[in-house]
Amino acid sequence: MSESASTDPIPLDTCAVRLVDPDRVAAVRERMPGAEEAQRLARVFHVLGEPARVRIVTALLEAGELCVCDLAATVGMTEAQTSQHLRVLRAERTVRNRRDGRMVYYSLDDAHVRLLMDLALQHVAHGEG
Amino acid sequence: MSESASTDPIPLDTCAVRLVDPDRVAAVRERMPGAEEAQRLARVFHVLGEPARVRIVTALLEAGELCVCDLAATVGMTEAQTSQHLRVLRAERTVRNRRDGRMVYYSLDDAHVRLLMDLALQHVAHGEG
Protein backbone atom coordinates (compact mmCIF):
# COMPACT_ATOMS: atom_id res chain seq x y z
CA MET A 1 0.00 0.00 0.00
CA SER A 2 2.35 2.68 1.22
CA GLU A 3 5.50 1.16 -0.16
CA SER A 4 6.79 2.61 -3.42
CA ALA A 5 6.17 6.33 -3.20
CA SER A 6 6.45 6.80 -6.91
CA THR A 7 4.20 9.84 -6.90
CA ASP A 8 4.28 12.04 -3.83
CA PRO A 9 3.60 15.55 -5.01
CA ILE A 10 1.35 16.78 -2.21
CA PRO A 11 3.02 17.96 1.00
CA LEU A 12 0.43 17.75 3.76
CA ASP A 13 1.34 19.90 6.70
CA THR A 14 -1.41 18.67 9.00
CA CYS A 15 -1.78 14.93 8.98
CA ALA A 16 -1.80 12.00 6.62
CA VAL A 17 -5.32 12.46 5.27
CA ARG A 18 -6.16 13.75 1.84
CA LEU A 19 -7.84 17.08 1.56
CA VAL A 20 -10.25 18.10 -1.12
CA ASP A 21 -10.89 21.65 0.01
CA PRO A 22 -8.20 22.76 2.48
CA ASP A 23 -9.43 26.34 2.68
CA ARG A 24 -12.89 25.27 3.65
CA VAL A 25 -11.50 22.82 6.19
CA ALA A 26 -9.40 25.55 7.76
CA ALA A 27 -12.34 27.94 7.88
CA VAL A 28 -14.63 25.39 9.49
CA ARG A 29 -11.97 24.39 11.99
CA GLU A 30 -11.68 27.97 13.06
CA ARG A 31 -15.36 28.69 13.41
CA MET A 32 -16.54 25.46 15.02
CA PRO A 33 -16.42 24.93 18.80
CA GLY A 34 -13.13 23.72 20.19
CA ALA A 35 -12.37 20.33 21.66
CA GLU A 36 -13.17 21.43 25.21
CA GLU A 37 -16.49 22.85 24.20
CA ALA A 38 -17.31 19.65 22.34
CA GLN A 39 -16.43 17.65 25.41
CA ARG A 40 -18.75 19.69 27.59
CA LEU A 41 -21.54 19.37 25.06
CA ALA A 42 -21.00 15.64 24.86
CA ARG A 43 -21.17 15.34 28.62
CA VAL A 44 -24.53 17.07 28.72
CA PHE A 45 -25.93 14.81 26.05
CA HIS A 46 -24.34 11.74 27.53
CA VAL A 47 -26.10 12.28 30.84
CA LEU A 48 -29.42 12.39 29.01
CA GLY A 49 -28.50 9.44 26.80
CA GLU A 50 -30.03 6.87 29.06
CA PRO A 51 -33.70 5.88 29.25
CA ALA A 52 -33.71 5.81 33.03
CA ARG A 53 -32.38 9.34 33.33
CA VAL A 54 -34.66 10.61 30.61
CA ARG A 55 -37.60 9.28 32.57
CA ILE A 56 -36.35 10.93 35.73
CA VAL A 57 -35.99 14.25 33.95
CA THR A 58 -39.36 14.05 32.27
CA ALA A 59 -40.94 13.16 35.61
CA LEU A 60 -39.38 16.23 37.16
CA LEU A 61 -40.56 18.27 34.22
CA GLU A 62 -44.13 17.31 35.05
CA ALA A 63 -43.92 17.29 38.82
CA GLY A 64 -41.63 20.24 39.37
CA GLU A 65 -40.23 18.73 42.53
CA LEU A 66 -40.25 15.22 43.97
CA CYS A 67 -38.55 13.32 46.75
CA VAL A 68 -36.47 10.29 45.86
CA CYS A 69 -39.02 7.71 46.95
CA ASP A 70 -41.84 9.27 44.94
CA LEU A 71 -39.51 9.74 42.02
CA ALA A 72 -38.52 6.09 42.18
CA ALA A 73 -42.16 5.06 42.19
CA THR A 74 -42.92 7.36 39.30
CA VAL A 75 -40.24 6.01 37.02
CA GLY A 76 -40.59 2.43 38.28
CA MET A 77 -37.11 1.90 39.66
CA THR A 78 -35.66 1.08 43.05
CA GLU A 79 -34.69 3.96 45.25
CA ALA A 80 -31.02 3.06 45.08
CA GLN A 81 -31.08 3.03 41.30
CA THR A 82 -32.89 6.33 41.25
CA SER A 83 -30.45 7.84 43.70
CA GLN A 84 -27.52 6.73 41.62
CA HIS A 85 -28.90 8.26 38.45
CA LEU A 86 -29.72 11.41 40.36
CA ARG A 87 -26.11 11.67 41.38
CA VAL A 88 -25.06 11.61 37.73
CA LEU A 89 -27.66 14.21 36.85
CA ARG A 90 -26.60 16.36 39.76
CA ALA A 91 -22.94 16.18 38.77
CA GLU A 92 -23.88 17.72 35.45
CA ARG A 93 -26.04 20.40 37.09
CA THR A 94 -29.11 18.99 35.42
CA VAL A 95 -31.00 18.63 38.70
CA ARG A 96 -30.71 20.27 42.08
CA ASN A 97 -31.66 18.91 45.47
CA ARG A 98 -33.24 20.51 48.50
CA ARG A 99 -33.17 18.87 51.88
CA ASP A 100 -36.25 19.00 54.10
CA GLY A 101 -35.77 16.89 57.19
CA ARG A 102 -34.74 13.43 56.12
CA MET A 103 -36.33 13.81 52.74
CA VAL A 104 -34.44 15.19 49.76
CA TYR A 105 -36.45 16.87 47.04
CA TYR A 106 -35.17 17.05 43.51
CA SER A 107 -36.02 19.47 40.76
CA LEU A 108 -34.53 20.64 37.47
CA ASP A 109 -31.70 23.09 37.78
CA ASP A 110 -31.90 24.62 34.34
CA ALA A 111 -34.69 25.78 32.09
CA HIS A 112 -32.71 24.71 29.04
CA VAL A 113 -33.34 21.09 29.88
CA ARG A 114 -37.04 21.50 29.26
CA LEU A 115 -36.33 23.01 25.86
CA LEU A 116 -33.85 20.27 25.05
CA MET A 117 -36.43 17.63 25.86
CA ASP A 118 -39.13 19.33 23.83
CA LEU A 119 -36.83 19.65 20.85
CA ALA A 120 -35.75 16.05 21.10
CA LEU A 121 -39.38 15.00 21.31
CA GLN A 122 -40.11 16.90 18.11
CA HIS A 123 -37.09 15.29 16.55
CA VAL A 124 -38.13 11.74 17.34
CA ALA A 125 -41.74 12.50 16.50
CA HIS A 126 -41.10 13.79 13.00
CA GLY A 127 -38.55 11.26 11.89
CA GLU A 128 -39.60 7.95 13.42
CA GLY A 129 -42.06 5.90 11.44
CA MET B 1 -34.95 -6.59 55.58
CA SER B 2 -38.06 -8.26 54.26
CA GLU B 3 -38.21 -10.95 56.92
CA SER B 4 -40.54 -10.38 59.83
CA ALA B 5 -43.49 -8.52 58.44
CA SER B 6 -44.66 -7.37 61.82
CA THR B 7 -46.22 -4.21 60.46
CA ASP B 8 -47.58 -4.30 56.97
CA PRO B 9 -50.45 -1.88 56.86
CA ILE B 10 -49.90 -0.33 53.45
CA PRO B 11 -50.96 -2.36 50.44
CA LEU B 12 -48.86 -1.16 47.54
CA ASP B 13 -50.35 -2.16 44.23
CA THR B 14 -47.33 -1.05 42.21
CA CYS B 15 -44.05 -1.99 43.79
CA ALA B 16 -42.30 -2.15 47.12
CA VAL B 17 -41.33 1.48 47.46
CA ARG B 18 -42.81 3.90 49.93
CA LEU B 19 -44.95 6.68 48.64
CA VAL B 20 -45.29 10.11 50.15
CA ASP B 21 -47.77 11.54 47.70
CA PRO B 22 -49.42 8.72 45.73
CA ASP B 23 -51.87 10.98 43.93
CA ARG B 24 -49.14 13.18 42.61
CA VAL B 25 -47.10 10.17 41.56
CA ALA B 26 -50.05 8.75 39.67
CA ALA B 27 -50.72 12.07 37.97
CA VAL B 28 -47.12 12.50 36.88
CA ARG B 29 -46.91 8.93 35.66
CA GLU B 30 -49.90 9.53 33.46
CA ARG B 31 -48.71 12.79 31.97
CA MET B 32 -45.05 12.01 31.42
CA PRO B 33 -43.80 10.29 28.24
CA GLY B 34 -43.92 6.50 28.24
CA ALA B 35 -41.02 4.09 28.33
CA GLU B 36 -40.77 3.82 24.55
CA GLU B 37 -40.69 7.55 24.12
CA ALA B 38 -38.01 7.80 26.78
CA GLN B 39 -35.96 5.19 24.99
CA ARG B 40 -36.15 7.05 21.70
CA LEU B 41 -35.18 10.28 23.41
CA ALA B 42 -32.27 8.59 25.12
CA ARG B 43 -31.06 7.19 21.81
CA VAL B 44 -30.98 10.63 20.27
CA PHE B 45 -29.02 12.05 23.18
CA HIS B 46 -26.78 9.04 23.38
CA VAL B 47 -25.63 9.49 19.80
CA LEU B 48 -24.65 13.06 20.62
CA GLY B 49 -23.09 12.06 23.93
CA GLU B 50 -19.63 11.62 22.51
CA PRO B 51 -17.05 14.34 21.87
CA ALA B 52 -16.05 12.93 18.49
CA ARG B 53 -19.60 12.91 17.20
CA VAL B 54 -20.31 16.33 18.65
CA ARG B 55 -17.35 17.66 16.72
CA ILE B 56 -18.55 16.01 13.54
CA VAL B 57 -21.99 17.52 13.97
CA THR B 58 -20.68 20.98 14.79
CA ALA B 59 -18.37 20.80 11.79
CA LEU B 60 -21.34 19.97 9.59
CA LEU B 61 -23.26 22.81 11.19
CA GLU B 62 -20.58 25.22 10.01
CA ALA B 63 -19.76 23.65 6.67
CA GLY B 64 -23.21 22.57 5.61
CA GLU B 65 -21.78 19.66 3.67
CA LEU B 66 -18.42 17.90 3.69
CA CYS B 67 -16.88 14.75 2.26
CA VAL B 68 -15.47 12.17 4.65
CA CYS B 69 -11.83 13.04 4.07
CA ASP B 70 -12.33 16.77 4.67
CA LEU B 71 -14.52 15.97 7.64
CA ALA B 72 -11.82 13.75 9.08
CA ALA B 73 -9.26 16.51 8.64
CA THR B 74 -11.59 19.03 10.22
CA VAL B 75 -12.23 17.08 13.37
CA GLY B 76 -8.71 15.63 13.48
CA MET B 77 -9.52 11.95 13.23
CA THR B 78 -8.67 9.17 10.82
CA GLU B 79 -11.05 8.56 7.98
CA ALA B 80 -11.97 5.13 9.30
CA GLN B 81 -12.83 6.58 12.69
CA THR B 82 -14.86 9.32 11.10
CA SER B 83 -16.66 6.88 8.88
CA GLN B 84 -17.57 4.72 11.81
CA HIS B 85 -19.00 7.61 13.80
CA LEU B 86 -20.87 8.75 10.72
CA ARG B 87 -22.46 5.35 10.55
CA VAL B 88 -23.80 5.79 14.08
CA LEU B 89 -25.05 9.27 13.30
CA ARG B 90 -26.67 8.03 10.14
CA ALA B 91 -28.41 5.19 11.95
CA GLU B 92 -30.13 7.77 14.13
CA ARG B 93 -31.03 9.96 11.15
CA THR B 94 -28.83 12.72 12.47
CA VAL B 95 -26.87 13.04 9.24
CA ARG B 96 -27.58 12.17 5.63
CA ASN B 97 -25.17 11.28 2.86
CA ARG B 98 -25.10 12.16 -0.78
CA ARG B 99 -22.90 10.34 -3.23
CA ASP B 100 -21.11 12.28 -5.95
CA GLY B 101 -18.78 10.05 -7.88
CA ARG B 102 -16.51 8.26 -5.48
CA MET B 103 -16.92 10.95 -2.87
CA VAL B 104 -19.66 10.84 -0.24
CA TYR B 105 -20.82 14.13 1.14
CA TYR B 106 -22.42 14.34 4.55
CA SER B 107 -24.78 16.94 5.95
CA LEU B 108 -27.27 17.26 8.79
CA ASP B 109 -30.58 15.56 8.22
CA ASP B 110 -32.65 17.53 10.67
CA ALA B 111 -32.93 21.17 11.60
CA HIS B 112 -33.66 20.20 15.20
CA VAL B 113 -30.06 19.17 15.64
CA ARG B 114 -28.87 22.73 15.19
CA LEU B 115 -31.33 23.92 17.83
CA LEU B 116 -30.31 21.13 20.16
CA MET B 117 -26.67 22.11 19.84
CA ASP B 118 -27.38 25.78 20.36
CA LEU B 119 -29.44 25.05 23.45
CA ALA B 120 -26.78 22.77 24.85
CA LEU B 121 -24.18 25.43 24.19
CA GLN B 122 -26.22 27.93 26.16
CA HIS B 123 -26.61 25.37 28.89
CA VAL B 124 -22.90 24.72 29.26
CA ALA B 125 -22.12 28.41 28.88
CA HIS B 126 -24.35 29.65 31.64
CA GLY B 127 -23.63 26.98 34.23
CA GLU B 128 -19.94 26.20 33.89
CA GLY B 129 -17.63 28.23 36.04
Next chain:
DNA sequence: GTGACATCTTGAGATTTGCGCATATGTGCT
Protein backbone atom coordinates in the same frame (compact mmCIF):
# COMPACT_ATOMS: atom_id res chain seq x y z
C1' DG C 1 -28.27 7.35 73.36
C1' DT C 2 -30.92 3.95 70.72
C1' DG C 3 -33.81 2.73 66.95
C1' DA C 4 -36.12 3.60 62.60
C1' DC C 5 -36.20 5.67 58.27
C1' DA C 6 -34.63 8.16 53.81
C1' DT C 7 -30.92 8.59 51.10
C1' DC C 8 -26.20 7.88 49.63
C1' DT C 9 -22.14 5.29 48.61
C1' DT C 10 -19.38 1.23 47.43
C1' DG C 11 -17.94 -3.08 45.10
C1' DA C 12 -18.15 -6.97 41.80
C1' DG C 13 -20.30 -8.83 37.64
C1' DA C 14 -22.13 -8.30 32.99
C1' DT C 15 -22.94 -5.55 28.96
C1' DT C 16 -21.81 -2.15 25.89
C1' DT C 17 -18.73 0.92 23.29
C1' DG C 18 -14.77 2.87 21.05
C1' DC C 19 -10.31 2.18 18.72
C1' DG C 20 -7.01 0.22 15.37
C1' DC C 21 -6.03 -2.69 11.79
C1' DA C 22 -7.04 -5.16 7.75
C1' DT C 23 -10.22 -5.99 4.22
C1' DA C 24 -14.40 -5.42 1.28
C1' DT C 25 -17.42 -2.54 -1.69
C1' DG C 26 -18.14 0.81 -5.07
C1' DT C 27 -16.67 4.37 -8.42
C1' DG C 28 -13.93 6.59 -12.08
C1' DC C 29 -9.97 6.62 -15.22
C1' DT C 30 -6.96 4.63 -18.77
Next chain:
DNA sequence: AGCACATATGCGCAAATCTCAAGATGTCAC
Protein backbone atom coordinates in the same frame (compact mmCIF):
# COMPACT_ATOMS: atom_id res chain seq x y z
C1' DA D 1 -10.76 -5.21 -18.05
C1' DG D 2 -7.48 -3.56 -14.71
C1' DC D 3 -5.89 -0.18 -11.50
C1' DA D 4 -6.27 3.56 -8.18
C1' DC D 5 -8.93 6.01 -5.00
C1' DA D 6 -12.81 7.13 -1.43
C1' DT D 7 -15.41 5.05 1.76
C1' DA D 8 -17.47 1.24 4.41
C1' DT D 9 -17.30 -2.92 7.14
C1' DG D 10 -15.75 -6.87 10.31
C1' DC D 11 -12.99 -8.45 14.06
C1' DG D 12 -10.32 -8.47 18.58
C1' DC D 13 -9.13 -6.03 22.65
C1' DA D 14 -9.15 -2.48 26.21
C1' DA D 15 -11.90 0.90 28.69
C1' DA D 16 -15.95 2.92 30.30
C1' DT D 17 -20.63 2.13 32.07
C1' DC D 18 -25.09 0.04 33.84
C1' DT D 19 -27.04 -3.01 37.20
C1' DC D 20 -27.67 -5.30 41.40
C1' DA D 21 -27.14 -5.96 46.24
C1' DA D 22 -25.17 -4.72 50.62
C1' DG D 23 -23.35 -1.48 53.82
C1' DA D 24 -22.52 3.51 55.28
C1' DT D 25 -24.22 8.22 56.35
C1' DG D 26 -27.32 11.44 58.16
C1' DT D 27 -31.82 12.79 60.29
C1' DC D 28 -35.89 12.46 63.25
C1' DA D 29 -38.52 10.36 67.34
C1' DC D 30 -38.51 8.52 71.91
